[in-house]
Amino acid sequence: MSGASSSSPVLRMAGVSKSFGATRALDDVSFELARGEVHALIGENGAGKSTMMKVLSGAIAPDAGRMEIDGRPYAPSGPGDGLRRGVSMIYQELTLAPHLTVEANIMLGREVHAAGWLDRKAMMRKVREVLALVRHPEISPDVPVGRLSVGAKQLVEIARALLNKSHILVMDEPTSSLSQEDSQRLFEIIRGLRDQDVSIIYISHFLEEVQRVAGSYTVLRDGRSVGSGTMAGTALEDLIQLMVGQKFTQLFPQVPHTVGETVMSVDRLKGTRMAAPVTLSLAKGEILGIAGLVGSGRTEMLRALFGLDEVEGGTIVVSGSDLAGRRPWTRIGRGLGLLSEDRQGEGLALALSVADNMTLSDLAPYRRRGLLSLAGQRRAAGELIGKLKIKAKGPGQKAGDLSGGNQQKVALARLLHQKASVLLLDEPTRGIDVVSKSQIYEWIGGLASEGKSILFVSSYLPELLGICDRIAVFHRGALVESRPASGWDAAGLMAAATVGRMSREKPMEQRNAE
Amino acid sequence: MSRQSRARLSGALNIFGPFIGLLLVIALFALIPEVQGRFLRAANFKSVATQSVIVALGALGMTLVIIGGGIDLSAASNIALASVITAYAINAGAAPLVAILLGVLTGGLVGLANGGLVTRLRLVPFIVTMGMMGIARGAGKWIAGNQKIDAPMTWVNELMAKSPQPPWLLLAPGIWIVILLAVAMAVLLKYTVFGRHIFAVGSNEATARLCGIRTDRIKILIYTISGLFCGLSGVMEFSRLTVGDPTVAVGLELDIIAAVVIGGGSLNGGEGSILGTMVGVLIMSFLRNGCTMMGWPNYIQEIIIGAIIIVAVALDRLRHKRD
Secondary structure, three states: OOOOOOOOEEEEEEEEEEEEOOEEEEEEEEEEEEOEEEEEEEEEOOOOOOHHHHOOOOOOOEEEEEEEEEOOOOOOHHHHHHHOOEEEEEEEOOOOOOOOOOHHHHHHHOOOOOOOOHHHHHHHHHHHHHHHHHOOOOOOOOEEHOOOOOHHHHHHHHHHHHHOOOOEEEEEEOOOOOOOOOOHHHHHOOOOOHHHOEEEEOOOOHHHHHHHHHEEEEEOOOEEEEEEEEEEOHHHHHHHHHHHHOOOOOOOOOOOOOOOOOOEEEEEEEEOOOOOOEEEEOOOOEEEEEEEEOOOOOHHHHHHHOOOOOEEEEEEEEEEEEOOOOOHHHHHHHHHHOOOOOHHHOOOOOOEHHHHHHHHHHOHHHHEEEEEEEOOOOOOHHHHHHHHOOOOOOOOOOOOOHHHHHHHHHHHHHHHOOOOOOEEEEEOOOOOHHHHHHHHHHHHHHHHHHEEEEEEEEOOOOHHHHOOEEEEEEEOEEEEEEEHHHHHHHHHHHHHHHHOOOOOOOOOHHHHHH | OOHHHHHHHHHHHHHHHHHHHHHHHHHHHHHOOOHHHHHHHHHHHHHHHHHHHHHHHHHHHHHHHHHOOOOOOOOEEEEEEEHHHHHHHHHHHHHHHHHHHHHHHHHHHHHEEEEEEEHHOOOOOOHHHHHHHHHHHHHHHHHHOOEEEEOOOOOHHHHHOOOOOOOOOOOOHHHHHHHHHHHHHHHHHHHHHHHHHHHHHHEEEEEEEHOOHHHHHHHHHHHHHHHHHHHHHHHHHHHHHHHEEOOOOOOHHHHHHHHHOOOOOOOOOOOOHHHHHHOOOHHHHHHOOOHHHHHHOHHHHHHEEEEHHHHHHHHHHHHHHHO
C-alpha cells in the first residue's frame, strides 16, 4: 500500500448513473477520494448521496459508470465484496441484529473461527479493543444489542466498521443520534483514523459539523455532482448555495386566497415521540409550510396532531375545542385530515380499489341499512377521479397499479372526500413527477381559496417558497423560527434547518448550549 | 450494581423460566393424591420420555427454523412420509440401516425442497411449507397405496422399546439419540459460525446480508436440517408402530411448534434455545401423561394444552417488556 503515491486517489468513481424507474437518482457522477482525507458529501434530501454510497458498498449496482480502488477496477457484486475490498459503511438507519450480543454484532460476518468453530476468546479481545477505541469500554460485549440505548447502538455500529480495518470508511449521518460529547469523541476518532491513512467519506446535514471534520467536500444536487473543493476557505453560505442551486419558482401556480382568523392553535404540544413541545397556529385559508431535515421531528408533530401518537402535554384547539386527548376518528370528525409521508406503507391500502381507498375514512354516506352502497361509492370516486385528473381505468382499479403521482392524488382525494378543513400534508409531492406536482400545488392553492387550512411539510424548499403563506423551520426536534414566506429564501431556510440558528447573526454557542 | 444484578436475574429467568413451568406441571400431578403413586414412578417418567422422542426430534430441527425466522408446517407430514419410506424399504428387503438412512434422507430432501423454494421463489415459509405439508402427506399415501405398510420385525423396532436391549442402556435408544442430538444442536448454535448466522438471519436478515452473510445458503441449510430431523423422527414413528402409516402424526407440527415456542422461541425469529425446546417438549408430554392418568378425556387435554401455550407465550412477552 505504501508503494502507491500519495497523490493518486484511493477511490475513483467515474460517470456513475443509476435510475429507479423514471427517477434518475444518480446522473453521471464522478468522485475522487484521496488517501487519508475526510471528504464530506453533502446535498439536500434526495440529492443522491445515499444511492451513491449504496453503489460504492455494492448494495446496488449502477446502470453505468465505473469505479476503481487503488487504481484497480472495482465492481462489487454485493456488500460482502465491498467489505473484502476494504470499504466499510456506517449506515444512517441502524443495521444491528437486536437479539445478538454486542460482540456477535461487531463480529458478524467476520467471525474468528477454526473450521467453523467460533474462537470466542479471540473475538472478545478484538471487540474490547474496538470498544476502547470508541472510548466506551464500559459497553459490555455480552449484552444483547436490543437493550442498548440508541446512542450506544450507534457506537456499536461505528465499532463494527472500525474492526474491519478498512481503508475506505463511509459514515452516513453518524452523529444523528449521538450526544454532543459522543460526537466530539467521534471527531477525535475520525482524526485518528485519518492520520492512519484511512480515507473517510462523511455524510451529514449538519454543515458546521462537516466544516469541522472534513478537509474537502463534494456537493450533490438532483443526482449530479455540482461542485467540490477543499473545505478551507469555503464559507457555509457557499455550500448552502451549491446545495439549493438556482432553482426557479415559476413551476408554482399561484391561486389567490385570503388568510382569515385562526382555526387551529397548538400550544406546547408534546407527543410521545416528539423531542420538544411545539407551539404554532394555523389560520383559515392559510398554507403554512414546515421546513426541516428528515428526522427533525416534523412527521412526529403531525402524528401527534392527528392522534396517531399519544399526546403527553399541551393543547390542540380546533374551532374552539381541545382535541389533544382525542382519538384519530374524533379528530377526523372535527375536520382534521392527514396525508402520510409513507404512501405505500401507511397512506394507501395498495391491494384495495381506488374507490375503497378514497372513501375508507368516511363510508357513512354509503350505508344503507347496514350494507354498503357500492354504486354510490363508485359514483363518488368517479367524480373525484375527474376532479383531480387521476389517470386510472376507473374506480375499481387497484390503487397499487397506479403510478406514484396518481397514487398520491388518490390519497389526497380521500382528504377531499372526508371534507377535511385542516389538512396535514406530509411530503405530499415526494417521489412524483413534475406535472403531478404542479397539479397538487394548484389543488392546495384551490383548497386555501375555499377557506381550508393547510399544514404543508416538505423537504423540497422551492415548493415551500413557491406556494406557502408562512414557513416555519424545525431543527433537531424543535420549531426554531417562523416567518412569512416572503421573508425567507432557500439559503436562509437551509441555514435554519441545518444550523438551527434563529437568524444567521447569532453565535454558535447557543446551539451547543441546548 | 443493582441494575447489573437485575439483568443477571432476568437472564437467569430466561434460562430457567421453562424449567419452572416443567416443575410446576410435575408438582401439580405429584400433589394430586389419586395419581401421585403412579405418576411419580421412574417407569412412568421413562414412558413419558419415550413418548417424547418423536416430537423432540421434530422440535430440534424446528428450533433452528424458528430461530432463523422461518416456520416448517410440513414437519408432521414429513414424519409420516419418512415412516412409510422406512417401512417400504424394509419390506422390500433392504438392510435395516439402509432403510433408516433412506427414511432420514427422504426427510432431508423434503427440507431441501422447502429451503430451495423459500429462497429461490422468495415465497414466505408459511406458504411453501403449507404446500409441502399436502405434497408430503399425499406422496406418503401414494407410495403406501393408501394403507399401512406392514414390515417384518427388525432391530429398528428396538429403537423405541420401553425396556431396551441390552438392559444397561436403561432408556430406549431413541431417547439417547435425542439427548446426543440435542447436545450437538446446542453446541452448533452456540459455538459455531453457522449457529451464530442462524440467529443473525432470524434477528435481522437485512443486516446479515449487509455483513456479507450468504443468507440464502443459511436458510437452505436450516430447512434441510429440519427435514433430516423429521426423517429421523419418522423412523422412530415406524419403530414405535412397527408399520409405515401415511396417516400418522396429523397435526403434530403444531405440537412441535408449540414446544419450541413454550421453550422461548419467537416466531419473529432471533430467539430460541435447544434446552428451552426440550423442556417445552417435556411440559407437553407430562401434561398429556398426567391428564390421561387422571382419566380426563382428550378434549380436556386439548383445552389445557391450548391454554398453556397462550400463557407461556404471554409470560414470555411480559418478561421481554421488563428488559
